Amino acid sequence: MLNNNPFKLDGFLTYPVRLTIAPAPFAAAIYLTLSRIVVVYDENISDFKPRTYIITFIPFNVIALILQAAGGPMASTAEPGDQEATDLGVNVIIAGLAWQVVSLCIFQQWQRTSTSGALRSARYFRASLWVFGIATLLIVVRSVYRCAELREGFQGHLADDEASFMVLEATMIALAVFALTGFIMVLRGWGVE
Template identity: 40%
Template structure:
């Protein structure tokens, strides 16, 4: 006797909160609607402010880099909000995973663009690299990180939920991209710290600065520098967390710890984008300074420095 009439077809079965345990979900908890909506709103506000400031101050390269990161953050948290309603959605899971993994690389690119200009504003002679080299080298490193993370995300998305070996390969490639980002940030922080020490030593020895130092004593400039330090540190902390999170796999305790994710991913990136919004480079650097080439910026500062020194001599002689 045939049993086809009583056989259950499971090929089209879809899990819901009413029919399946969260153990079968993409993440083993229901993402906080309030927390993720708050992060989404904050990133949207930052995006609107950056768009206005970027257009007003014409800091095009900075605007493109930061907006790329902010848009990915917005899309990623929209995915997490979708997971609140359907934690079994593979598409929403990939949306959040890939977008939030890629976003910090764009913010890092903005930091590198700023630091090259900071080197010129102080004293390029104290830097081990030419000012323009910082953005070229480290943005190239970011590009490699993005390619690895994107490739890993693409492999993970095509693997689906059944092909675990292919999905694990995608995760490993994403981890490699994140690890490269951590190494790149460590190298950048080492060079930035070295520049600060060499600059201090240079000035302590009484060497003449190329720059009008008094201009850099204002709170806006100090806030800008502190903002870059805070953004770099928080992104570094976040990147270390994501490497550890993905290394254990999607089923690990860390990958399913919502509090750790909200603090070490969400709060860290909110802080990074927040300080880069509050202390936008357009508030301290003129349009000409930002958009000029490295050589043009250096020449501009040398002229300003000489003018400032002549003015000080004239005042002292009065």
């Protein structure tokens, strides 16, 4: 089973592409969950309707995902020695990552400024803002790292640095998952289903 190289560039299902697009579902989960929280409390507690969160940020997420997923095959299927085509694919991936960072930052700002003071004082909502904020920040850190890593290409210095990869890639996403999962477990303890 270990005979095959898991890092071999083989079109769309390449290891770097799967790794790059992995956090998009977490971002979508954060957007959807916040919209559901607004529904549970009262739609009037937010400057935005719950549907507005979904209509705005899910398409942002889809655009980031499409750019990242399209750039991988462009880079990995370029003819050997065609550095221009490879660089174009890498730049498309970076554009998708940058779009994801910008949309997450806009979401974070929107989340903080669009809710009423009464809602922010509710224990559940206050906790959810903290958890979503932490998870969003972790995904942003990871995405910024991936932008810096891919700026040098798939064979760059950061791409070969295992320590920074483990800390800024795997650990950031694992902590975001633990924060979101732990929050769900705490909610169950509070009796919130």
